[in-house]
Amino acid sequence: METIHIPAEAVRIISTSSKGDQSKWRVSDQWVKQNTRGYEGQAEVLASLVLTHSTLPEKDYVKYYPCEIVLPDGERSIGCYSHDFRGKLQEVTLERLFEANFTSSDSILNDKSLSTGEKFEQIMQQVQDFTGLDVRVDIARLLAFDALILxxxxxxxxxxxxxNPVEKSWQLAPIFDNGLSLLSDEKDYAPGKPLTILKRKVKAKPFNSSFSKQHALYTEAAFIHKQRLLETIESSTIDFGRAKQVLLSQLNNPSFKHLFIEGSETND
Structure with missing residues (x-):
């Protein structure tokens, strides 16, 4: 495992998630994130390993690597790091995209009269109107991936x-920030409890709290080489802890069979 020393001049950035704050630092071209609620770093690394065994090109996802973090005062902790993918491009989250166009996604996402599919279509159409991008397949695939890794x-x-402010063009950013997956929040998903019970507690976002309803939005081709992924997981020297158990359980769930490329799901 790589050791990353945080320079005294590095500014601690507090990244806010739905579960609270997480410390991260920009060190050269690396983003370094510290575990806060459990094993977010290991989950992040394992999630990106899934994507390296998919049909997605490397530019479409962020690779994460495990690391030990040494703070200026000598304190040590575990986390992960990735390389900056932004370059000179400007970040705009989905929510900020809506706000920049004087609206909000809440009116759609909180409308109980709409089905999951209707919410998805309305949001995607708004995105297309704002940016010119049709990302329906990309986002539906992202939601299927989210369901797999919880x-x-x-x-x-x-x-x-x-x-891109020079070309005045838009693109979807690569898949990133998957740390709160695979039951990594040990404060909410206590170690030692059966996975079958814990997995039922996890809620999805943003179109529905049900993972199954969100991943049903993906109806395109299979994109994960399951058997290759299993072989890599088993040969890896990284200690993924419970994250590995959770992923193996998910990979053997028949509900996700349509995500696996034919022939890659053998030898279960």
Whole structure:
């Protein structure tokens, strides 16, 4: 595991999630994140490992790596790091995109008269109107991935777009920030309790609290090489802790069979 020393001049950035704050630092071109509620770093690394065994090109997701963090005062902790993907592009979250156009996603997401699919379509149409991008398949695939890893933090500030002010063009940012997945929050999902019970407690975001209803939005081609992923997990020297158990349980759930490329789901 790599050790990253946080320079005294590095500014601690408090990143806010639906579960509270997490400390992170920008060190050169790296973003370093500290575990706060459990094993977010291990979950982040394992989630990105899933994506490296998918059909997505590398530019479409962020790779995370485990690390030990050494603070200027000598305090040590565990976390993960990634490389900055933004370059000179401007970050605009889904929520800020709506706000910049003098509206809010709340009126759609909180409308109980709308089905999950109707909420999804209305939000996606608004995004297309604002940016010219049709990201329906990309976001539906993201939600299917979230269901597989039990990501409970895909709120509207965790779906990101990048704006090029020179070319005045938009693009969907790579998949990032998957730390609150795989039951990594040990404060809410206590170690030692059966996974079957804990998994039922996890709620999805943003279109429905049900993972199954959100991942049903994805009806395109399978995109995960399951068998290759299993082989990599088993040969990895990284201690993923409970995150590994949770992912293996999810990979063996028949509900996700349509996500796995034919022939990659054998030898269960």
């Amino acid at each position: 990501n409970e933090d895909r709120h509207t500030n965790n779906i990101l777009f990048l704006y």
